[in-house]
Amino acid sequence: MSFAEEVKNEIAHCEPENTDCRYAELAALLCMGGALILGSHGHIGMEFSTSNNAVARKALKMWMASFAIRPEVRVRQGLRLRKKNYYILRVPPSLASTRTLQQLSLFPGDREFQSIDLKNTACQRAFLRGAFMGGGSVNQPKGDYHLELLTENELFAQKLLKIMRRFRLPAKMTDRKGAYLVYIKEGNGVSSFLQQIGAAQAYMDFESVRVVKEMRNNVNRVVNCETANLQKTVDAAIRQRRHIERIQASGLYLRMTPKLQEAAELRMHHPEASMSELAALSGMTKSGLAHRFKKIADIADTLEGQDNHERSNNI
Structure with missing residues (x-):
């Protein structure tokens, strides 16, 4: 029925x-x-x-x-x-x-x-x-x-x-x-x-199913949001490690400022940590730490640009 x-x-x-x-x-x-x-x-x-x-x-x-x-x-x-x-x-x-x-x-x-x-x-x-x-x-x-x-x-x-x-x-x-x-x-x-x-009984049945349905939808939204945030954290950590490894391979790592080396060492020792967790470990603010990683990324991008230019000249 x-x-x-x-x-x-x-x-x-x-x-x-x-x-x-x-x-x-x-x-x-x-x-x-x-x-x-x-x-x-x-x-x-x-x-x-x-x-x-x-x-x-x-x-x-x-x-x-x-x-x-x-x-x-x-x-x-x-x-x-x-x-x-x-x-x-x-x-x-x-x-x-x-x-x-x-x-x-x-x-x-x-x-x-x-x-x-x-x-x-x-x-x-x-x-x-x-x-x-x-x-x-x-x-x-x-x-x-x-x-x-x-x-x-x-x-x-x-x-x-x-x-x-x-x-x-x-x-x-x-x-x-x-x-x-x-x-x-x-x-x-x-x-x-x-x-x-x-329709009192139908109303109760309808509301009972609706509450469970809404709760399940809310849980799914929270899980999806947390999954997306976790993926962003992982992607950011992988990207930051690649930048650091690129600089290390170029021999310019020791020429970076002590503050940038400190941020790089922190990431390499904690590859899966989020920015909030790294900030807590270092005693720095999240925005301050993000600024240091931005400078590291700029150095890696410059090196990548130089490599591409040299390859094009060799061709």
């Missing part, structure tokens, strides 16, 4: 706080996962389908608690092996169903869902919960953080985005092949969304 299915199974058992919240949750659920049916005389019906058994039961339970019309319930089997069954709730077009759907603001022209209460914070949470059950998905916390709500209704997507931003969720909206996607790509945002819709 995917993490998204686990979230839907959990929130499908959340009870709306009151009648207004139930209307808000049912409206979002049907708007996300349902389709209107046009009948004769301008009457409207509705068909809702889902592959999640718990969500189907929740939709039927909320509908039966809200309206007298009993929907038709069917199960459509998957066409292939291991394909999930689809649970279908159908309300045939009629005058009564038309009035019922108007109460849920499911007509295309009702862009602000004026028939339901979306000013109350609890109703807003219920609205987001219904939308996620109807057409939401969220990645496993082990992977990239991503939560999305996908709908073909642009006005509905804009309403979801508006409500999510009221909760200070970092949600964004884009279009995808004729549909509209409201999404969150930040770990804190996904975590907060799960809290808002009442």
Whole structure:
């Protein structure tokens, strides 16, 4: 079972706080996962389908608690092996169903869902919960953080985005092949969304994995940083020894100043030490020691330049 299915199974058992919240949750659920049916005389019906058994039961339970019309319930089997069954709730077009759907603001022209209460914070949470059950998905916390709500209704997507931003969720909206996607790509945002819709256990599971993941990433960053610093220390030590050996081979070593000879002897006796360690051993400052090695490097570079010039003349 995917993490998204686990979230839907959990929130499908959340009870709306009151009648207004139930209307808000049912409206979002049907708007996300349902389709209107046009009948004769301008009457409207509705068909809702889902592959999640718990969500189907929740939709039927909320509908039966809200309206007298009993929907038709069917199960459509998957066409292939291991394909999930689809649970279908159908309300045939009629005058009564038309009035019922108007109460849920499911007509295309009702862009602000004026028939339901979306000013109350609890109703807003219920609205987001219904939308996620109807057409939401969220990645496993082990992977990239991503939560999305996908709908073909642009006005509905804009309403979801508006409500999510009221909760200070970092949600964004884009279009995808004729549909509209409201999404969150930040770990804190996904975590907060799960809290808002009442997925307490999923939130705990998500945070548990996220903490371990962040800790592992921090450890890796520290290790990588220390490895890089160690490599720099090794490279610097090798380069300094080569400069000293080049000067020794030229016979100019004893002509260097005592301070430069002191730095050279220190490096040759401690080939793997860092600059900080050499400074501590010598009683010098790190910058002062680095200045001496810079002068040694300049002498070695001068010798190297002279050698190259002589080779070119011989050719």
